[in-house]
Amino acid sequence: MTVNEQPQAPLLEARGLTKSFVATQALSDVDFTLYGGEVHALLGENGAGKSTLIKVLTGVYRRDAGTILLDGVEIEPGNPRHAQELGISAVYQEINLIPTLSVAENIFLGRQPTRFGLLDQRAANRQARELLKAFHIDIDVTRELSSYSVAIQQIVAIVRGVDLSAKVLILDEPTSSLDRHEVEILFSVIRSLKKRGIGIILITHFLDQVYEISDRITVLRNGQKVGEHRTAELPRLRLISEMLGRELTDELSSQDKSRARTESEYEDFLEVRGFAHHGKIEPFDLELRKHEIVGLAGLLGSGRTEIAHLLFGIQRHDKGHAFINGRRINLSSPQKAIRQGFGLCPEDRKAEGIIDALSVRENIILALQAKLGWFDYLSLKRQRELAQEMIDALRIVTPDAETPVSQLSGGNQQKVILARWLVSNPELLILDEPTRGIDVGAHAEIISIVKRLAKEGKAMLVISSELAEIVDYSDRVVVLRDHKKVTELEGDQISENMIVQAIAER
Amino acid sequence: MSEQLIPRLRNRVVDPRPGRGVWHSHRAVWTVLALLLILIANRLISANFFSITMVNGRLIGSLITILDGSAPIMLLSIGMTLVIATKGVDLSVGAVMAICASAAVVMVNRYEAGATEFYYTPGVIILLAVGLGALCGLWNGILVAVINIQPIIATLILMISGRGIAQMITSGQSPTFTNDTLAFIGRGVLFGLPFPIYLYLAVLIVVFLLVRRTALGLLIESVGVNARASYYAGINAALVKILVYMVSGMCAALAGLVIAGEVKSADPHKNGEFAELDAILAVVIGGTSLSGGRFSLVLSALGVLIIQSLLTGLYVSKLHPTANLVVKAIVVLLVLLLQSDEFRNRLTRLVRRSS
Numbered sequence: 001m002t003v004n005e006q007p008q009a010p011l012l013e014a015r016g017l018t019k020s021f022v023a024t025q026a027l028s029d030v031d032f033t034l035y036g037g038e039v040h041a042l043l044g045e046n047g048a049g050k051s052t053l054i055k056v057l058t059g060v061y062r063r064d065a066g067t068i069l070l071d072g073v074e075i076e077p078g079n080p081r082h083a084q085e086l087g088i089s090a091v092y093q094e095i096n097l098i099p100t101l102s103v104a105e106n107i108f109l110g111r112q113p114t115r116f117g118l119l120d121q122r123a124a125n126r127q128a129r130e131l132l133k134a135f136h137i138d139i140d141v142t143r144e145l146s147s148y149s150v151a152i153q154q155i156v157a158i159v160r161g162v163d164l165s166a167k168v169l170i171l172d173e174p175t176s177s178l179d180r181h182e183v184e185i186l187f188s189v190i191r192s193l194k195k196r197g198i199g200i201i202l203i204t205h206f207l208d209q210v211y212e213i214s215d216r217i218t219v220l221r222n223g224q225k226v227g228e229h230r231t232a233e234l235p236r237l238r239l240i241s242e243m244l245g246r247e248l249t250d251e252l253s254s255q256d257k258s259r260a261r262t263e264s265e266y267e268d269f270l271e272v273r274g275f276a277h278h279g280k281i282e283p284f285d286l287e288l289r290k291h292e293i294v295g296l297a298g299l300l301g302s303g304r305t306e307i308a309h310l311l312f313g314i315q316r317h318d319k320g321h322a323f324i325n326g327r328r329i330n331l332s333s334p335q336k337a338i339r340q341g342f343g344l345c346p347e348d349r350k351a352e353g354i355i356d357a358l359s360v361r362e363n364i365i366l367a368l369q370a371k372l373g374w375f376d377y378l379s380l381k382r383q384r385e386l387a388q389e390m391i392d393a394l395r396i397v398t399p400d401a402e403t404p405v406s407q408l409s410g411g412n413q414q415k416v417i418l419a420r421w422l423v424s425n426p427e428l429l430i431l432d433e434p435t436r437g438i439d440v441g442a443h444a445e446i447i448s449i450v451k452r453l454a455k456e457g458k459a460m461l462v463i464s465s466e467l468a469e470i471v472d473y474s475d476r477v478v479v480l481r482d483h484k485k486v487t488e489l490e491g492d493q494i495s496e497n498m499i500v501q502a503i504a505e506r
Numbered sequence: 507m508s509e510q511l512i513p514r515l516r517n518r519v520v521d522p523r524p525g526r527g528v529w530h531s532h533r534a535v536w537t538v539l540a541l542l543l544i545l546i547a548n549r550l551i552s553a554n555f556f557s558i559t560m561v562n563g564r565l566i567g568s569l570i571t572i573l574d575g576s577a578p579i580m581l582l583s584i585g586m587t588l589v590i591a592t593k594g595v596d597l598s599v600g601a602v603m604a605i606c607a608s609a610a611v612v613m614v615n616r617y618e619a620g621a622t623e624f625y626y627t628p629g630v631i632i633l634l635a636v637g638l639g640a641l642c643g644l645w646n647g648i649l650v651a652v653i654n655i656q657p658i659i660a661t662l663i664l665m666i667s668g669r670g671i672a673q674m675i676t677s678g679q680s681p682t683f684t685n686d687t688l689a690f691i692g693r694g695v696l697f698g699l700p701f702p703i704y705l706y707l708a709v710l711i712v713v714f715l716l717v718r719r720t721a722l723g724l725l726i727e728s729v730g731v732n733a734r735a736s737y738y739a740g741i742n743a744a745l746v747k748i749l750v751y752m753v754s755g756m757c758a759a760l761a762g763l764v765i766a767g768e769v770k771s772a773d774p775h776k777n778g779e780f781a782e783l784d785a786i787l788a789v790v791i792g793g794t795s796l797s798g799g800r801f802s803l804v805l806s807a808l809g810v811l812i813i814q815s816l817l818t819g820l821y822v823s824k825l826h827p828t829a830n831l832v833v834k835a836i837v838v839l840l841v842l843l844l845q846s847d848e849f850r851n852r853l854t855r856l857v858r859r860s861s
Contacts, residue, residue, distance in 0.1 A: 312738075314738065344738060346735075351735070353738070354735060355732045355735055355736065356731065357727075357799045357800065358728060362724060366724075367739045367740050369721045369724065370736075370739055370740040370742075371740055374720045374725065375720050377720045377721040
């Protein structure tokens with residue numbers, strides 16, 4: 001369902017944008033059209049190519065192929081500053097302003113002398129006040145920026161961007177740290193920008209806001225454009241299926257899952273009652289059982305990783321209790337969670353998983369050694385045995401156990417982190433996006449390892465954006481939406497359609 | 507197959523551990539080579555540089571002088587190596603030397619003046635001084651690991667206040683002392699060699715066993731490379747950090763006692779002045795990266811010897827003393843360039859192109 005050509009000429013038109021990095025194709029042949037005076041939502045899951053597209057448009061990256069036309073003229077933004085001069089400004093989630101300078105100084109930073117010859121603070125203050133007033137924001141512009149709320153800081157950043165002659169304004173997750181009232185203020189600013197004919201590209205993971213403010217939507221997935229729609233004509237269900245890469249069908253259960261395991265085989269392990277962390281995840285109950293794989297589904301930012309972090313003690317829960325065999329347990333740090341037999345393969349493998357300068361062997365024995373303590377040092381011989389055992393069992397491709405783990409491919413690094421937990425023999429494994437950024441072969445292997453571990457009696461909690469994958473291995477699926485657990489699907493209920501519907505319901 | 511080959515070819519990462527990979531990628535090779543070159547240069551400057559003679563049951567010679575003079579910084583380098591391996595730095599060691607030496611000298615003078623309490627006996631005084639060093643380290647460790655202040659700032663606090671604390675201990679004086687036990691630590695001779703050399707070797711062996719015969723060394727390296735991932739793997743990163751700063755504090759206490767023993771006085775200003783900078787430099791020359799990770803206690807000691815041999819050579823040479831610091835800086839730069847893979851690669855390419 002593509003939108004018919006609008007009467008006016010496009011403000012920004014990108015054709016066939018392509019960008020690849022060493023190992024991945026981040027954008028392939030993407031078209032994108034923005035009209036003046038519209039809010040255009042750019043949607044997609046992690047790795048869909050949203051930020052690459054933005055970075056190509058603002059000159060952070062050089063495109064490999066394709067053309068960008070602004071007002072019908074081909075442009076070649078070389079860096080963000082150049083893009084700004086051309087009329088494309090971006091405001092990011094982390095505000096790129098200087099908190100200790102005044103609001104006015106921030107708005108005019110780097111431009112004062114050329115305007116006034118000498119620094120004319122009073123004129124700058126007056127102009128800043130006028131600029132903000134145009135958006136019905138009346139604040140003391142001489143106060144430090146940091147003394148204002150994030151919303152005001154965000155708006156100051158927008159005013160600065162717009163005053164830099166913007167024709168196109170890109171807002172990257174502008175509302176993720178704002179409350180409802182602040183979002184209203186921001187939206188009223190966006191609406192007045194629309195009236196001025198500025199084209200706005202909005203990236204957000206709040207679908208309610210997409211429907212509230214945007215005129216059109218472009219959906220990206222795996223570096224490709226999968227759809228361009230008028231917001232009013234796009235049902236929410238269809239949007240989510242496009243984002244998650246799932247064609248809607250009429251039958252409820254699209255896959256015939258033969259579930260070998262039965263209820264009786266499961267063995268209770270962890271019971272969580274009313275776990276919550278204010279502002280991150282609302283209270284939820286969760287039971288995890290041995291021999292069972294529980295899939296955690298939801299859009300990016302729905303609270304999936306937060307649940308993993310609460311269970312593993314990385315983020316402290318501020319409400320609720322956890323029990324094993326009816327006994328209350330303390331999950332206030334990773335060390336304590338590990339003592340209860342938990343293991344976590346984190347989402348960001350490089351920053352939170354591997355210790356890159358250490359060898360495969362050292363990475364594999366690390367958690368076990370940490371558990372044993374300093375003085376119960378595994379002999380080098382035992383370390384080598386354990387590492388070799390895991391290299392064979394998980395088919396880790398590495399020259400030998402002494403190779404630095406940084407030299408392995410992503411899939412093999414993921415296996416090393418899995419191995420790290422397996423040698424310490426956990427009861428519960430939490431895997432956060434275990435297959436992200438992994439090539440196809442290793443992908444299938446990781447999934448078969450997940451299934452095997454459940455068969456061997458581990459309790460498994462697996463987070464994934466890949467619906468097909470979740471449906472394939474899950475015995476139960478917990479669905480999250482907007483920081484809230486909305487439902488649990490079991491047995492025949494588990495299908496991509498059901499998950500998409502649960503995410504879309506409101 | 508492709509998984510195995512491509513990353514190997516793409517980033518020619520060399521295992522930073524001594525004893526692995528091709529010979530010229532070993533940091534140890536270049537550190538030893540640099541030391542040898544400086545020793546040879548010394549020999550060219552003074553003909554009897556390598557000669558060692560026995561005088562009154564005591565070995566005399568430039569090499570012995572270098573070892574003896576290196577001992578305080580070598581002691582510091584042990585603790586500093588561990589701290590730097592955790593991606594930290596300890597700027598306070600010089601000040602901690604002054605604090606502990608001042609306390610020991612003040613106490614030993616009370617003992618000499620007739621104090622009879624058991625804690626005023628020289629043996630106990632030395633233990634208390636080392637304990638005081640550990641306490642200073644604990645303070646640094648808590649600031650870094652619990653309160654999460656950047657190491658350079660956290661230890662700067664004690665670096666600055668420490669000299670003041672030392673002056674308060676000595677009431678603003680630089681007291682001298684006569685006690686032989688305390689003096690022995692700095693100027694004693696055992697089997698013909700200066701005592702500080704034995705002290706250093708003893709501490710090196712104890713710490714080496716502590717880090718390499720337990721899991722501590724691995725955990726230190728792990729925390730230094732990636733503190734967050736280490737925490738997720740169940741390592742008590744805070745405890746590891748506190749411990750290394752405590753080791754550093756104890757090493758500083760002993761180094762302070764060596765200096766005090768040498769000059770038979772406690773000088774709150776001069777004891778350990780700029781010692782932290784030489785210790786950091788030695789650790790870096792020894793190949794432990796300031797960004798944390800792999801470390802070698804022995805290579806750090808070689809780093810100290812490089813600095814000390816260089817200084818000795820400069821004193822003996824006819825060079826005007828005012829040039830010493832500049833020459834020292836140039837030679838240190840050359841040593842670091844020699845160790846840099848990047849620099850050697852560029853140099854090789856340059857030589858190839860011109861030939």
